[in-house]
Amino acid sequence: MTIYVSIIALCLFLIISKFYSAFEGKDLLDIGEFVGGNIVRVIVGLMVTIDCAFIISIKLREFTEHIKILSFTKSPVTFIMLFFTLGMIISVHFGIESLTRSASIALPIISIGIIIVVAGSIKNFEFSNLMPIFGKGPYDIFVGGLPRVSIYSGLISLFLYLLLWENTRI
Template identity: 30%
Template sequence: MIEKGRISYLELALIMYATVVATAILYIPYVTSQHAKRDLWLSPIWGSLSGFLIVMIIVKLSKLYPGKTLIEYGELILGRTLGKIISFIYLFFLLHDTAIAFREYGEFIESAFLHKTPIIFVTGSIALSCAIAVHGGIETIGRCATIFLPIVLALYILIYVFLIPDLNVKNIFPIMQDGIMPSIKGSIAPHAWLSQFSLMSFLIPFLTNQQKVMKWGMFSVIASVLTMVFINLGNLLLFGGIISNLYFPVFEAARFISVGSFFEHIESMVIAFWVLGGFVQLSSFFYMLTLGTSQWLTLPSYKQFVLPIGFLIIIFSVWSIPSFEEMIQGMGTTMPFYFLTVQLLIPVLLLGVAVIRRKRSNSFLP
């Protein structure tokens, strides 16, 4: 096996939580509010359906092909040629998805803090840090998730705790004034983010125990959805209708904090702690892409590919997204359908063919 490291259930849940939530808490409120308006807090609940469905599919496939990732059992299910083609499509998507995640990170850091720094230097610096973690293996990323994410989560809860005097419950009303459809339309982006739970297939083979993977996968989905609901609701109660005009409402919320005359202007602290969560997310994407590419090429180790793939990610992050405005627009239009097409349909295809082949092989047994 290429990877010798092992992770626990908790580390798997935290890695997947970071993979989904780290950038979702920044971009989801703005993108969702374009369609859902005041009902944006409901949209992640509808989006959770994709997360739950994909976790069930991936766990079922992992039980049919224990110790294998999606790249490996794709060939076993579809045959060598077709399996290689499907796996390549998924890996190319993963490269694009990873590049988008790095670009999202870079755009936020540049917009909020490093205004005059070229974005390639921002993404390049985090890519180098992530490369060190990826070279260390899945255990390194799992330990980072265990240490960093509780700190990041506590920080975001405290932001809205400090803002309780400024929250206006009236901003949530009237609920579903225009019916349920606006919140369903707003769930397009949460559907896309939660479809990334297909990446669990790269982590399940390295669990120390495979018995409770479904439970912890579902727990991670629930935690991700609750975080999105909490962030969307907090922003709505604070900003009301103007939330649809704010690209980074969580960052803007931090600017509102003022406790006495000594605890204020903590947005720099928010960025510093958010980078920890972003580091886990980007390292996870980076690792899965490197591991999957090595498995597709049937190489004995993935470590020699870390730097070349890191360089490719940075190039794609600049090349594939012309501007910040186009990236934001894509999040609410074409990107969700692109994500769901690859991350939902490919696992569904693999599971369907695998089940049919199992039934046919059993029917021929005496």
């Protein structure tokens, strides 16, 4: 399922980037304004903003639930979520350069932590879930898996990052 959805998302990304190449140097808002005027520009801006807000909130909740199940079983979800939200706010404040530097320092520590968590969860592994390869059947994977492409909807942020990078380049 993961491979299938990843291939579909990659194909969609390539199609969108091909369309985007015709508007090189313009952001999504400029393209919306070119296509349909100011109203379409506002609609595109609202859609991207709402999509990003939903993605951030849903992924934050999912990640918090996973961390709670694995490590902080007695802590309330809101308490854990508060720390991740503060981390996001602080990282936005200090910018990408400080994030990169702190990530390079934290990578060995995080890697060791992941190894410890995985090693501690070995007793809960159920290897029989790996078979059969097509799970409940090819229909469930290839047709039922299409809505799961939304997992990669965060790729829209790549267009925003590329635009910011292109506009700040000297």
